[in-house]
Amino acid sequence: MLRISLQTLRARRGTLAGAFIAIWLAVTLAYGTGLLMDGALSPPGPGRFAAAQTVVRAKPADPTLPAPLLAARLVEGAVDDVAFPVGAWADGRRLGTEPLHAHGWSSAALAPYRLTAGRAPSGPREVVADDRLRAGTRVRVAAPGGEATYRVTGTVRAAAGAPTLFFSDAVASRLSGHPGKADALVVPSGAPKRVRHDVAALVATSTSRAATSSHLEALDRAHAADADAGDPRAADRATLVAIFATMGGIAGAVALFVVAGTFTLAITQRRREVAVLRALGAAPHQVRRLIAGEALIVSVVAGVLGILAGRPLADAIVSSLAEHGTVPAGFGPGSSWIPLVAAFGGASSSPRSRSSPPRAAPVAHGPRRHCARRRSSVPARASSSS
DSSP: OHHHHHHHHHHTHHHHHHHHHHHHHHHHHHHHHHHHHHHHHSOOOOTTOTTEEEEEEEEESSTTSOOOOEETTSSTTSEEEOEEEEEEEETTEESOSSOEEEEEGGGGGGTTEEEEEEOOOOSTTEEEEETTSOTTOEEEEEETTEEEEEEEEEEEEESSSOOOEEEOHHHHHHHTSSTTEESEEEEETTOOHHHHHHHHHHHHHHHHSOOSSEEEEEEEGGGGGGGOTTOGGGTOOHHHHHHHHHHHHHHHHHHHHHHHHHHHHHHHTTHHHHHHHHHTTOOHHHHHHHHHHHHHHHHHHHHHHHHHHHHHHHHHHHHHHHHTTOSOTTOOOOOOSHHHHHHHHHHHHHHHHTOOOOSOOHHHHHHHHHHHHHHHHHHHHHHHHO
């Protein structure tokens, strides 16, 4: 029956072209939005801590309270991450429109940020900025620990993370407003085993203590962005879930009605063909199998092409949202198999549910009724002539 369906598809390419395009677009939208939803529901990822293996933060006993700070230099060999909001002005103009954060230079290796020009900061009035500024530029910086003018000694570019400023570790600790404290303790991926063991022992000790105010929490690389005090959007993913759920709902509704309506129209236009098949002796289940085979072939081919186009569509949407600051740094579409099965399964089942041939076949019965009327009129004419 599939072979016959292929032959009829070749003869009716124009009729089923609209259904093919509808299914392809529906699967592309459904799979793309499904990947985005999966990414929003998944762990936030490493974010700015792309080169980290473990990130330790202090978790308060009361979730409504802000996260407490850690004592600096708790573990030798680990990186103390300090993040604090700043305002920066160069040549009388403010740098950017979004909130800007600063860190100590030791945190630059976590993203990783790499120097593109100049050198690292070392003096009390030196700073490294992103590539929006040039080395030697004077920048006015306002921070919780004070306001002063600094000279840009180098520029950096990040593989992941938002534009930021870097001071020497001592200057960053003073400007943060909480000297001697850190927002997170980061274990780099290449840290010695001793460092990892010391951090694990520190977390276990703090958890077993009878402290009621807070305890330490170790986050793996998949959840490291939750500990980034410099990007609170990484932990706030409720907005993304709402955005992508709305996109997925609209795409699903449009796909359902468009695909079903297109196939219904294509089948309705084949009333004459169905009537001829019935007149030649085809059983109803054979006609249904023929149309269902056509729908299956069209939906499978269009579904595969839609799956291939869904991932680039999701990447393009994330790139556009990242340019407007809607998604946090490091966000990307998910990789779960559930969106693939849902999109492909919906594309394969929806056309077949509409693949039943029309019950009425007026073309097939029309000539028979006409012939019956002519036969019935013959005796009447004969009797009248006699």
